[in-house]
Amino acid sequence: MRARILDGTKAATEIKADLAARVAVLAEAGLRPGLGTVLVGEDPASQKYVAAKHRDCQEVGINSIRCELPADITQEDLEAELKRLNEDPECHGYIVQLPLPAHLDTDRVLELVDPDKDADGLHPINLGRLVLNANRSITTPLPCTPRGVIDLLVRNGVDLGGKHVVVIGRGVTVGRPISLLLTRRDVNATVTLVHTGTRDVAEEVRRADVVVAAAGVAHMIRPDWVKPGAAVLDVGVSRTADPVTGRPRISGDVDPEVAEVAGWLSPNPGGVGPMTRALLLTNVVETAERALASQRAGAGDTDDDAPAQTSPNAQTKDA
Numbered sequence: 001m002r003a004r005i006l007d008g009t010k011a012a013t014e015i016k017a018d019l020a021a022r023v024a025v026l027a028e029a030g031l032r033p034g035l036g037t038v039l040v041g042e043d044p045a046s047q048k049y050v051a052a053k054h055r056d057c058q059e060v061g062i063n064s065i066r067c068e069l070p071a072d073i074t075q076e077d078l079e080a081e082l083k084r085l086n087e088d089p090e091c092h093g094y095i096v097q098l099p100l101p102a103h104l105d106t107d108r109v110l111e112l113v114d115p116d117k118d119a120d121g122l123h124p125i126n127l128g129r130l131v132l133n134a135n136r137s138i139t140t141p142l143p144c145t146p147r148g149v150i151d152l153l154v155r156n157g158v159d160l161g162g163k164h165v166v167v168i169g170r171g172v173t174v175g176r177p178i179s180l181l182l183t184r185r186d187v188n189a190t191v192t193l194v195h196t197g198t199r200d201v202a203e204e205v206r207r208a209d210v211v212v213a214a215a216g217v218a219h220m221i222r223p224d225w226v227k228p229g230a231a232v233l234d235v236g237v238s239r240t241a242d243p244v245t246g247r248p249r250i251s252g253d254v255d256p257e258v259a260e261v262a263g264w265l266s267p268n269p270g271g272v273g274p275m276t277r278a279l280l281l282t283n284v285v286e287t288a289e290r291a292l293a294s295q296r297a298g299a300g301d302t303d304d305d306a307p308a309q310t311s312p313n314a315q316t317k318d319a
């Protein structure tokens, strides 16, 4: 058997087309959503990622606000830059591209982002709301990669209700938040979160209907670890050398041979990466839609034309 492909590039194209239509509606109301990016230093990978985000913005009609700052910027000057973005009415959401140079206090910087402008959905307040399930009453940004993984499955008709999902990696951007999203009532999966302290990772993975590999260890998921027919999502990114040419390349967490066993497989690249970017844009458009709804409510209008949110951001009746 050969796994069917969970094509993230195709799904991201569909999401961007939907967003472009929503941006056009906002434009008629005189509102242009804006995404800010804060890039410190000249790391080539970060430069490439940020450039891709701005290309996405252009495709969808979102205004790009670029802040490029020197690698030796002081904590104080970087904080002033964030304050400016927090106050800029044209900026509906922004990200601080990670990693930051070692002399900067990353946690402190990330806490300074206005939680309402947190396009990554990784601010402590928003992660706290995710834990508390408070975002069923207060709509807030959700983490992009976890949302992208779930959306990619849903779009391909892979149902998660009652399924056993094994998440590999307890990182703050993927493993931990996706476990919270997957166990919400609107998704209803059962989650095992494995990590470097797990006694037998292979044995846990063998029981999975869905595997979310976010360890950052090249090709660690072997074909004999995967239950035949399982869906496997390759989130990991490692830089390795091509065994033949020696050229640097990007490898995922999943051994290519897994395609012979799995029922569904997200490629890397072309899987979760483009979805992360599409959900970043989604967070910004949703923030702009909320801004418009509250403007109208403030003007004595009702806000019952506020957009309905789709799963996994859907509002649940209970926790």
Ligand SMILES: Nc1nc(=O)c2c([nH]1)NC[C@@H]1CN(c3ccc(C(=O)N[C@@H](CCC(=O)O)C(=O)O)cc3)C=[N+]21
Pocket: 049, 052, 095, 096, 097, 098, 099, 120, 144, 250, 268, 269, 270, 271, 272, 273, 274, 275, 276, 277
């Ligand atoms: N504040 C912050 N937010 C992030 O979301 C964030 C970050 N910092 N720092 C770095 C990581 C990495 N990341 C990627 C997103 C998309 C692709 C992506 O679209 N990749 C393409 C291929 C890109 C290529 O050609 O290398 C793909 O998978 O098909 C990759 C990597 C977001 N990150």
